[in-house]
Amino acid sequence: MSLVEKYPKEVEKILAKYPPEQKRSAVMPLLYMAQREEGFVDRHAMQDIAALVDITETEVASLIGFYTLYHDKPEGALRIQVCTDLPCALRGADKFLADLCEKLEIEPGGTTADGLITVEPVMCLAACDKAPMFQTQGSDGIKYHENMTVETTMELIEGFKKEVK
Amino acid sequence: MTHILLRHRDIPDINKIDVYKKNGGFQVFEDAVKKMKPEEVTAIVKDSGLRGRGGAGFPTGMKWGFMDNNNWPHYVVANADESEPGTFKDRELMESNPFQFLEGVAISSYAVGANAAYVYLRGEFWEVAAFLDEKIEEMEKAGYLGEKLFGSDYSLKIYTHLGAGAYICGEETALLESLEGKRGQPRVRPPFPPSFGLYGKPTVVNNVETLTNVPLILEKGADWYKSMGTADSAGVKVFSLSGRVRKPGNYELPFGATFRELIYEHGGGILDGRPVKAIMAAGASSSLIDVDDKALDTPMDYASVRDLGADLGSASVIVIDDTISIDWVINKTIHFFKHESCGKCTPCREGNYWMQSVIERIRSDEGTPEDVELLQNVAKQMQNKCLCALGEFATMAVVTGIERFPQDFKLPVRK
Numbered sequence: 001m002s003l004v005e006k007y008p009k010e011v012e013k014i015l016a017k018y019p020p021e022q023k024r025s026a027v028m029p030l031l032y033m034a035q036r037e038e039g040f041v042d043r044h045a046m047q048d049i050a051a052l053v054d055i056t057e058t059e060v061a062s063l064i065g066f067y068t069l070y071h072d073k074p075e076g077a078l079r080i081q082v083c084t085d086l087p088c089a090l091r092g093a094d095k096f097l098a099d100l101c102e103k104l105e106i107e108p109g110g111t112t113a114d115g116l117i118t119v120e121p122v123m124c125l126a127a128c129d130k131a132p133m134f135q136t137q138g139s140d141g142i143k144y145h146e147n148m149t150v151e152t153t154m155e156l157i158e159g160f161k162k163e164v165k
Numbered sequence: 166m167t168h169i170l171l172r173h174r175d176i177p178d179i180n181k182i183d184v185y186k187k188n189g190g191f192q193v194f195e196d197a198v199k200k201m202k203p204e205e206v207t208a209i210v211k212d213s214g215l216r217g218r219g220g221a222g223f224p225t226g227m228k229w230g231f232m233d234n235n236n237w238p239h240y241v242v243a244n245a246d247e248s249e250p251g252t253f254k255d256r257e258l259m260e261s262n263p264f265q266f267l268e269g270v271a272i273s274s275y276a277v278g279a280n281a282a283y284v285y286l287r288g289e290f291w292e293v294a295a296f297l298d299e300k301i302e303e304m305e306k307a308g309y310l311g312e313k314l315f316g317s318d319y320s321l322k323i324y325t326h327l328g329a330g331a332y333i334c335g336e337e338t339a340l341l342e343s344l345e346g347k348r349g350q351p352r353v354r355p356p357f358p359p360s361f362g363l364y365g366k367p368t369v370v371n372n373v374e375t376l377t378n379v380p381l382i383l384e385k386g387a388d389w390y391k392s393m394g395t396a397d398s399a400g401v402k403v404f405s406l407s408g409r410v411r412k413p414g415n416y417e418l419p420f421g422a423t424f425r426e427l428i429y430e431h432g433g434g435i436l437d438g439r440p441v442k443a444i445m446a447a448g449a450s451s452s453l454i455d456v457d458d459k460a461l462d463t464p465m466d467y468a469s470v471r472d473l474g475a476d477l478g479s480a481s482v483i484v485i486d487d488t489i490s491i492d493w494v495i496n497k498t499i500h501f502f503k504h505e506s507c508g509k510c511t512p513c514r515e516g517n518y519w520m521q522s523v524i525e526r527i528r529s530d531e532g533t534p535e536d537v538e539l540l541q542n543v544a545k546q547m548q549n550k551c552l553c554a555l556g557e558f559a560t561m562a563v564v565t566g567i568e569r570f571p572q573d574f575k576l577p578v579r580k
Contacts (some may be wrong), residue, residue: 017326067329086445087407087408087448123330
């Protein structure tokens with residue numbers, strides 16, 4: 001099913017935000033929509049989007065490569081993206097990431113054996129006063145989690161696992 | 166003090182439209198549309214001395230005055246891409262005082278004759294964008310946005326647009342490219358956005374905090390605004406305080422407050438009572454200030470911080486204490502800029518890559534004094550060679566770190 005068939009109203013709403021002759025602007029919100037269900041943008045969706053905004057599939061792929069929040073392959077259903085930039089690192093973010101990964105028995109950037117959770121270090125998330133912090137990226141969008149500990153993070157993960165079961 | 170920007174700290178629920186209205190909200194926008202010419206609005210903002218809060222400090226009213234009136238339509242774009250490590254003020258403003266920000270967008274749009282404005286938020290601000298969408302809808306329902314506002318001929322729509330994770334999109338021309346659905350890579354300037362901006366049309370790009378100042382400047386006047394701050398830096402600023410302090414957070418203070426006041430009175434001093442070793446006043450792109458009493462007593466305004474051999478930028482004050490080694494600090498900043506270089510200009514793309522491999526060697530057991538010289542050399546060769554400031558930003562902490570903290574880069578001579 002193409003994106004327009006799947007989400008006709010939403011596609012229309014997105015396109016209406018931009019001047020009709022500038023529909024290329026809609027490519028970014030369309031990419032978010034395309035990766036909502038599976039967590040990544042597959043080849044068919046790329047073709048759909050290219051046709052919708054009148055650019056080539058290669059151009060769509062180059063955007064997925066350029067912007068860090070778009071993905072072209074599947075990872076954990078929930079991505080835990082930990083900020084380890086300077087201000088967070090001054091408040092223990094590196095240790096938090098290492099401890100969390102140890103607890104989950106993965107390397108930073110890795111996915112748990114059940115395929116559910118990916119933990120990856122990311123660049124500054126503009127929440128420097130509330131470190132350690134991370135965002136989760138999943139099918140319901142992006143959410144911030146601030147002033148976290150390994151314990152509170154494990155609770156969050158358990159809650160997520162119950163939800164998907 | 167009473168807040169001008171972080172007003173939610175004085176007025177609970179100001180993010181609800183009726184509370185905002187009860188506190189005078191939207192009155193100046195209505196008055197401006199009904200009774201003032203656009204250029205009169207611009208003149209007040211110009212006279213207030215308001216300067217861009219995104220980091221560059223460019224006079225806001227002057228920017229509005231540059232719009233090319235022979236080329237239409239005009240656009241206003243609010244830069245909500247907040248991505249500089251150490252900066253977290255715009256998010257609080259949008260989440261907690263959204264209507265004052267959106268009224269600022271509306272007033273600036275009226276002043277430059279724009280009928281459409283975009284709020285470009287970094288992709289990570291997904292929840293903030295959804296929240297702003299609700300607030301925009303409430304404004305539409307209440308008649309503050311839409312067709313023929315307040316019985317005039319003026320119409321305005323505001324839209325949010327999410328980026329997708331790229332620091333470079335905070336640079337205004339990269340932001341415009343991204344908003345056009347392209348990779349966020351800076352344009353060659355000139356032409357500047359007020360003559361060639363979004364879709365090639367005249368565009369004003371202003372930071373969230375800048376725009377949030379505008380409603381109260383119009384309400385209370387330029388002289389009121391100028392009565393705060395210093396001659397060179399009028400008004401108030403939200404200082405984002407982070408790093409090794411007891412109480413990190415946003416603090417709204419007049420320009421000219423000292424680092425000491427911010428760190429000790431508001432930030433509660435340093436963790437474990439340690440001394441301050443270094444300050445980065447403009448986030449990760451800062452020069453490192455070697456801190457002594459004189460530095461701590463320096464007023465935080467654009468000119469005074471420049472006299473310390475640094476910049477105030479977006480006033481994202483990262484505090485580093487004496488438990489931290491500066492080679493670790495610049496390792497962090499280099500990794501950030503290497504990841505965020507958009508790849509367009511060779512000195513930045515290659516230089517950051519190179520700096521990363523050298524700093525990693527310096528921090529390993531194999532580093533030599535020559536590596537430190539090499540790192541300094543690469544950084545200096547990147548300067549003044551790129552289309553945008555990122556190429557510059559990436560070198561600031563490296564060059565000043567090695568120059569001002571040589572004791573942290575003492576490596577054994579090896580054979």
